[in-house]
Amino acid sequence: MTSPSPENPAVPSLDALIARSKPRFRTATEFVEFTLRDGILSGAIPGGTPLRQEELAQQFGVSRMPVREALRQLESQALIDFTPHKGAVVTSISAADASDLFAVRMALEPAALRLSLPHLTQADLLRATDAIHDMDQERDLARMGDLNRRFHMTLYAQANSPRLLALVEQHMAVFDRYLRFELSALGWDHLKQDDHHALLDACAARDITTAEAVLIRHLATADQALREFFACRQDVREDSR
Template sequence: MTGAAAARPRGAGSHGSAPETVREALRVSISSGELAPGSQLRQDELAERFGTSRIPVREALRQLEAEGFVTFLPNRGAVVSDLSIDEVIELLEIRIALECHALRLAIPAMGESDLEEAKAILQSYDEEPDPAKWGTFNWKFHEMLYIPCNRPRLLSMIEANYGHVSRFTRTLVSRAAGKERPQREHYHLLELCRDGQIEKAVRLLREHIVETQKTLRSAQRHAARDLGSGG
């Protein structure tokens, strides 16, 4: 959780601000892998951490439950949700639908500053040696491409879906795929956006995410084989 979120004063802002602050901070922690699947989320501990009562914490957890990030279990309370490999594959299919639509809407509205900022993100991505951090750059790049679509609800859905996917693919896929191929595709995608090649860009984006599905399935098979062989 971010220090800024934890430091928000008790009762700050409107009635909805405290639950929103807690919800957003927890969602970031879950998406980043800081809070692993199965981690227990105790309301009293969270209330103390965020400097609030248990009521906004409870509301935030219910919102996260609706988004699929949290599950309420008998005798355990709220825990970070887990997902099967098939559920992650389905979320990647949803990602294709949402992000391809957003990109199609965004390209005609992209300005030079949008394109340059996306390029700067890729350059920082190139220089990052830690696979655990690649997912953050990946998200920032994709987000930058979609922001010009100016559809807040669509962007919110994309961010939530990406958060679900990334906590299961962030390290596994990054280590299995490396970053040479994804980065090559990112730069190509950026050039297609710059040239206004909407359909080619959307097709490449779809293929880019499908490749993540394939990599995830392959990594799962290798992990199962290694487990079976006692490796």
């Protein structure tokens, strides 16, 4: 493991994540997998970091076996590259990868919204409103990611398609790796709450055409912002080494 990113106070250290989430799991494999994913998504473990099994086992206080099982699962989620006899490396982030990710989100999320919108309840809309308001006052990066995900997932929740929803949630989680760059680029405050309100209004009016248009524009804006950010500041490539 390399540095726990002490230069960026918004990124928690991996050790902090380990201490915080240790008692929440019954099996060591679950614990290691969840915490490693959290570390990668939050930026505590930057792209390019080689993940040595022995080292991780010591940090987590377990043997190498649960570490290996956790690495296998992270590999299936495309968060690490696993090469036989060479080990695991955290996948790198880049403008190209971000656009790739947005291509998936722009395929999945409008579909989920279209399926869900006719069945959205008043309670769903209220929960989405709450999420927006909570975001207004949130200053913590990880929690902001959770709230953003909660807002969107609430709108998709009635889609009645478990696979689709799981994919949507998974790829929104991967987006968390880019969230702090988007916030750097667009600023914390205004963010894109305009889009969120417009999307919510269109959903309340059951206007699928407008809702989809807003959602697509919302995602395209974020994609564009990240592209420009990476183009301007290639020095801030998050890959260590």
